[in-house]
Amino acid sequence: MIPKxxxxxxxxxxxxxxxxxxxxxxxxxxxxxxxxxxxLDVIDEIVSSLPEGAQDEAELKQLVDQGKLLxxxxxxxxxxxxxxxQFLTGRLRGDTTQLSPSHRMVMQLPFSAWVTxxxxxxxxxxxxxxxxxxxxxxxHKDTDAxxxxxxxxxxxxxxxxxxxxxxxxxxxxxxxxxxxIHANPAFNEVFTGLLLTKALLFVGFxxxxxxxxxxxxxxxxxxxxxxxxxxxxxxxxxxxERDVLWRSARIRVIPYTNASGKHEEVFGFLKALKEAVQxxxxxxxxxxxxxxxxxxxxxxxxxxxxxxxxxxASPSAPLRHAEVVLAPGAHRxxxxxxxxxxxLGPLGGESHAASEELSEESLPLIxxxxxxxxxxxxxxxxxxxxFIERGEGRLxxxxxxxxxxxxxxVSGTVPEDLWRSLGPERTRPDTSRYVRVGSLLAKHLPxxxxxxxxxxxxxxxxxxxxxxxxxxxxxxxxRAADLERQLVRAPVGISAQARGTPTVxxxxxxxxxxxxxxxxxxxxxxxxxxIQLYQREENVLCTVLRGEQATFNRVxxxxxxxxxxxxxxxGDMGEEAGEPCLRLAGGMDLSAGVLRSVLSxxxxxxxxxxxxxxxxxxxxxxxxxxxEGTLRAPGPHSWETFFEGRPGFMELATQTGVGAFVGxxxxxxxxxxxxxxxxxHRELISGTSIAEAVRRARKQSLSVSPEDPTSxxxxxxxxxxxxxx
Numbered sequence: 001m002i003p004k005x006x007x008x009x010x011x012x013x014x015x016x017x018x019x020x021x022x023x024x025x026x027x028x029x030x031x032x033x034x035x036x037x038x039x040l041d042v043i044d045e046i047v048s049s050l051p052e053g054a055q056d057e058a059e060l061k062q063l064v065d066q067g068k069l070l071x072x073x074x075x076x077x078x079x080x081x082x083x084x085x086q087f088l089t090g091r092l093r094g095d096t097t098q099l100s101p102s103h104r105m106v107m108q109l110p111f112s113a114w115v116t117x118x119x120x121x122x123x124x125x126x127x128x129x130x131x132x133x134x135x136x137x138x139x140h141k142d143t144d145a146x147x148x149x150x151x152x153x154x155x156x157x158x159x160x161x162x163x164x165x166x167x168x169x170x171x172x173x174x175x176x177x178x179x180x181i182h183a184n185p186a187f188n189e190v191f192t193g194l195l196l197t198k199a200l201l202f203v204g205f206x207x208x209x210x211x212x213x214x215x216x217x218x219x220x221x222x223x224x225x226x227x228x229x230x231x232x233x234x235x236x237x238x239x240x241e242r243d244v245l246w247r248s249a250r251i252r253v254i255p256y257t258n259a260s261g262k263h264e265e266v267f268g269f270l271k272a273l274k275e276a277v278q279x280x281x282x283x284x285x286x287x288x289x290x291x292x293x294x295x296x297x298x299x300x301x302x303x304x305x306x307x308x309x310x311x312x313a314s315p316s317a318p319l320r321h322a323e324v325v326l327a328p329g330a331h332r333x334x335x336x337x338x339x340x341x342x343x344l345g346p347l348g349g350e351s352h353a354a355s356e357e358l359s360e361e362s363l364p365l366i367x368x369x370x371x372x373x374x375x376x377x378x379x380x381x382x383x384x385x386x387f388i389e390r391g392e393g394r395l396x397x398x399x400x401x402x403x404x405x406x407x408x409x410v411s412g413t414v415p416e417d418l419w420r421s422l423g424p425e426r427t428r429p430d431t432s433r434y435v436r437v438g439s440l441l442a443k444h445l446p447x448x449x450x451x452x453x454x455x456x457x458x459x460x461x462x463x464x465x466x467x468x469x470x471x472x473x474x475x476x477x478x479r480a481a482d483l484e485r486q487l488v489r490a491p492v493g494i495s496a497q498a499r500g501t502p503t504v505x506x507x508x509x510x511x512x513x514x515x516x517x518x519x520x521x522x523x524x525x526x527x528x529x530x531i532q533l534y535q536r537e538e539n540v541l542c543t544v545l546r547g548e549q550a551t552f553n554r555v556x557x558x559x560x561x562x563x564x565x566x567x568x569x570x571g572d573m574g575e576e577a578g579e580p581c582l583r584l585a586g587g588m589d590l591s592a593g594v595l596r597s598v599l600s601x602x603x604x605x606x607x608x609x610x611x612x613x614x615x616x617x618x619x620x621x622x623x624x625x626x627x628e629g630t631l632r633a634p635g636p637h638s639w640e641t642f643f644e645g646r647p648g649f650m651e652l653a654t655q656t657g658v659g660a661f662v663g664x665x666x667x668x669x670x671x672x673x674x675x676x677x678x679x680x681h682r683e684l685i686s687g688t689s690i691a692e693a694v695r696r697a698r699k700q701s702l703s704v705s706p707e708d709p710t711s712x713x714x715x716x717x718x719x720x721x722x723x724x725x
Contacts, residue, residue, distance in 0.1 A: 002268035003254050005276050006576055007552050008593040009231050012199040013110055013277045017228075019194060020106060022116040022123060025204030029263060030100040030122055033091060035069050042076045045087055050079060074173045085167050092120050092164055099126055102203075105270040107131060109277065112198060114157045119164035123157050139169040143186040150193060160191070195227070202232035202251070203266065229593055233269055242578065252578065252593070276588060383720075385490075388462040388471060457486035457691060457720065464492045468616040468645025470665045473712055482712070483698050486691035488720035491654040501719060502603035502659040504565050507539055508724050511564040513555060514546035515571025515590075515611075516583040523570050526610060529678045530568070537685055539725075552588035559598050566606040566684070566724060570677070573611045573648070580648050582611065592652050599656035605722060606690070607653050608662045610677055615663030615715040618645040650717050660690040660722045666713035672705035676714065684724040691720030 012018040028034045033041065043060045056075075063072050077084045103126040106114065114123055127135040136156040138146045149156045162169035170176075230251040235258040237245075245251040256265035387398040460471050471489075472482045512534075514527045527546055534542035543564075545554055550571075558564075569590075572583040581591040609615070645665075653661035662680070679700040683693035694716045701711035 001257060001259070002265050002272060003233070003256050004576070004587070005269065005273040006231060006252070006254065006593065007581075007588050007591050008229055008597060009199070009201060010273070010276045010552075010588070011556060011594060011597070012229070013273070016110055016112050017199055018111055019113045019115055019198040019200055020109070020111045021200060021202045021205070022106065022114060022118065023202065023204035023206075024118055025206065025263065026100065026102055026106070026266070027092075027118050027120055027122055027204070029102055029204075029266070031097050032120055032122075036064060038088075038091060039064055039069055039072050039076065041091065042080070042084070042087060043072070045083075046076060046079050049083070070173065074175065077172050084172070085170060088119065088170070088172075089164055092118075097122065099129065100267075102267045102270055104130055105267060105274060106203070109270065109274055111155070111201075113155060113194070115194070116157070116159055117161045119159070119162055119170060121164070127157065137163070139163050139166065140171075140184060140187040140191075141166075141169050143184070143190055146187070146190050150190060158194075197228065199228040200230040200251075202230070202234075203270070205232065206234060206236070229597070233266060235263070235265075246578070383457040383459045385459045385461060388460070388466060390463055390465075457488070459720070460487065460489045462489070462492065467492045467651070468618060468647065468665075470618050470713070470715070472665075472715060482695065483702065486689075486695050486720055487716065488691045488694075489650075489715065489717040491717060492651075501722065502605040502657070504605050504722075504724060507541060508565040509541040509543070510534065510566045510568065511558055512542060512544045512546075513550050513567075513569045513571070513582075513584075514544075515550055515569060516585050523610075526570050526674045526677050529674060530681055533678065533681055533685070540685065548585055550584055551586040552584050552590060553586075555584060555590060556594075556598075563599070563602045563604045566608065567604060568608045568610070568677075568681075569614075570610040573613055580614075582609070592649060595649070596652055596656060599652075599658065603657050603659065605659040606662075606684075606724065607649070607658045607660075608677070608680070609649055609664070610668055610673065611664065612667040613646075613664060614648050615650040615661070615665050615717075616645045616648040618665055650715060653717065658718060660716065660718040660720070662690075662694060663715050664713050665715055666709070668713065669708055669710050670705065672701045672708040672710035675704040676701035676711060687723055687725045689721050689723055690718075691716060 009018065024032075024035050028037075040061065043057060043064075046060075047054050047057050060072055060075065063069075080087065097120075099122060103122050106123075107126045107130040114127075116123055124135055124137055127133075136145075136149060136154065137159065138149070138156060139159045139162050146156075146158065159169070161171035164170065227250055230249065231254055232245065232251050233254045233256065235256050237253055237255060242253040242255070245253055254269070256263075256269065258265065385400045387400070389396045389398060462469065462471055467489075472487060474482075512527065512530055514523065527544070531542075531544055534540055543558060545551075545558070569582050574581050574583050574589055576589055576591045579592040581589040583589050648663060648665075650661055650663055668676070676697045679697040680693050683696055684690065688696070694714065698711040698714065701708075
């Protein structure tokens with residue numbers, strides 16, 4: 001199966017910001033020997049040409065079988081002397097070897113440079129055949145010319161371990177490599193600059209390749225922080241090895257199966273990458289022009305104008321209205337809810353009548369708030385900070401109310417056997433566990449009726465290792481805390497002063513995306529409700545991409561012109577190269593890596609992801625029940641594992657400085673999820689703070705579907721006082 005090219009890699013290539021590293025595997029596909037085969041041939045040469053060569057044959061071949069290729073290369077070079085290079089020249093030059101399709105395809109892609117650890121001439125031949133002329137080919141000895149090419153940005157081939165036609169440049173052993181690193185600091189600095197300024201794609205390498213091991217040992221592991229993205233097309237790696245590559249060198253492995261044994265997937269991947277980098281032209285968005293598909297309808301907001309180019313994000317820069325491009329999607333019947341009213345009935349407190357009809361038959365417009373209406377006054381209460389910390393083998397809560405009289409702390413602990421008391425229910429075990437866990441946690445907080453938690457907004461401070469647990473479900477006095485008070489998570493590891501406050505335009509721009517998989521009743525109706533809302537707002541720019549319009553290239557075209565004030569996605573989540581992604585039309589998704597690159601250009605005020613587990617996926621509620629009354633530990637027998645989970649986009653939002661992030665730790669459902677998002681946007685447009693908007697949206701969601709836990713499954717992280725208007 002041919003792996004799908006990562007979206008971020010495609011963007012780097014489209015921007016000519018990617019360098020390809022070509023290993024021995026690509027040359028092997030053209031008929032040249034691999035490192036393993038080459039060394040076995042060298043051993044045979046030693047046995048046949050040296051009088052005492054046979055006595056080391058068995059040990060040398062055993063070392064090759066053990067993967068100790070560098071050690072064997074050191075020994076063979078020492079034994080053969082100058083004949084070693086002559087032998088390699090005859091085997092590796094490749095003058096008469098037929099070029100592989102992969103070599104040609106590598107040259108058809110817009111890499112800014114081609115770096116190879118091979119000595120052969122195949123890349124040069126492919127360059128001449130595909131592009132014409134002769135490439136600029138350099139080695140580690142050509143530091144002056146290499147520095148100039150890096151400065152000018154021209155394409156070139158760098159033979160990092162030497163050229164077979166220049167014996168003095170060939171790096172054959174680990175000792176040779178150490179010499180060019182330590183005795184040639186100019187090349188080391190230039191090569192380091194390449195690693196720190198360009199994205200990398202490794203093709204034709206394996207973990208056992210000596211060339212790759214040398215790069216890992218000397219270069220790639222030196223920079224583990226925010227370096228340009230690195231990708232490696234590899235086969236035969238398990239989850240542990242992929243994790244090691246990511247942790248040690250920030251390399252994302254793109255795995256393939258090698259079903260035929262001939263690595264045919266390599267060419268297929270490169271071909272798919274070329275097609276993605278150079279797609280057919282897409283129809284223009286907005287501007288009143290007719291688009292290609294007859295299924296796409298254009299609806300104009302009053303005074304509609306194209307959204308591109310966008311003005312800079314400053315309070316005084318006016319933003320014009322844009323045309324909203326819509327593509328109706330397929331509908332299916334809503335999923336059967338069937339939740340237990342007895343579990344969630346008390347959570348909403350008194351009954352809250354729905355402000356709007358949310359029936360299947362109608363889609364009324366949301367009541368518009370006039371632009372001149374005064375914004376609600378912020379609460380005059382001091383936030384309470386609830387810290388969730390590690391005690392001595394216990395989980396500790398620490399509540400610190402702040403005020404003029406100083407700080408008062410109250411704390412309580414949760415015993416190790418907390419999770420053992422979670423018995424499964426006959427129906428909806430996930431819903432029952434939300435309620436049960438929240439109640440059990442609350443028993444260990446020494447807060448009586450009408451305690452301080454219900455007098456002020458609440459800021460949650462979970463320990464970093466427990467940030468992927470839904471602390472929002474905490475129940476106090478039988479009520480959900482997030483339904484009664486404003487509740488926001490403080491970004492883990494980053495202080496409010498360090499984050500600052502993102503700037504919101506005076507005429508905010510909202511980017512609304514309905515991605516692939518958004519075919520359910522809730523998702524399409526959610527989009528339609530928000531479109532109707534923004535059609536009535538004259539001072540807000542709204543760009544909508546849905547259906548066939550919601551492709552990776554069209555989304556990136558919008559983001560390339562500047563970050564919106566509010567990024568809203570509704571659809572499905574997936575996984576790409578081991579990280580979460582948002583599903584888009586056209587088969588190319590928006591991964592966390594792509595968003596990280598985009599968000600690093602500025603500060604996004606609001607990110608709202610209406611997708612399953614878009615914030616994180618808690619492990620605590622994913623344990624299947626056995627039978628009534630049977631207890632089962634969640635994974636490894638440690639109480640701490642109960643509070644672990646898998647990442648979504650909440651951590652990315654924190655790392656990139658998003659002002660306020662709203663996502664899910666569950667699966668938003670039906671009318672309840674739609675009501676939450678409609679209320680959230682309506683409140684933001686009216687000038688409500690994001691924390692209060694989320695609280696009101698929870699209440700509205702629960703009033704629409706009292707038996708549905710969706711209202712409890714949303715997470716707000718960041719600045720709770722941030723406002724859209």
